[in-house]
Amino acid sequence: MKPLKEKISITIDNDILTKLKYEAEKDDRSLSQYINIILKQHITRIEDKK
Numbered sequence: 001m002k003p004l005k006e007k008i009s010i011t012i013d014n015d016i017l018t019k020l021k022y023e024a025e026k027d028d029r030s031l032s033q034y035i036n037i038i039l040k041q042h043i044t045r046i047e048d049k050k
Contacts, residue, residue, distance in 0.1 A: 012020075024034035 020034060020038075021031055024031045027034060029037070
C-alpha cells in the first residue's frame with residue numbers, strides 16, 4: 001500500500017517561511033500541517049472557480 005503522505009524538498013523565501021512558522025505556531029500546528037492546510041484551501045478555491 002502506498003503511503004498517504006510524501007516527503008518533498010522545496011525552496012521558499014525566508015520572509016514567507018518566517019510568516020508561515022508564526023502562523024503555524026499560533027494555530028498550534030506543525031509547519032508541515034499548516035502548509036498542507038493552506039495548499040488544500042488553495043486547491044479547493046481553484047476547483048470551485050471551474
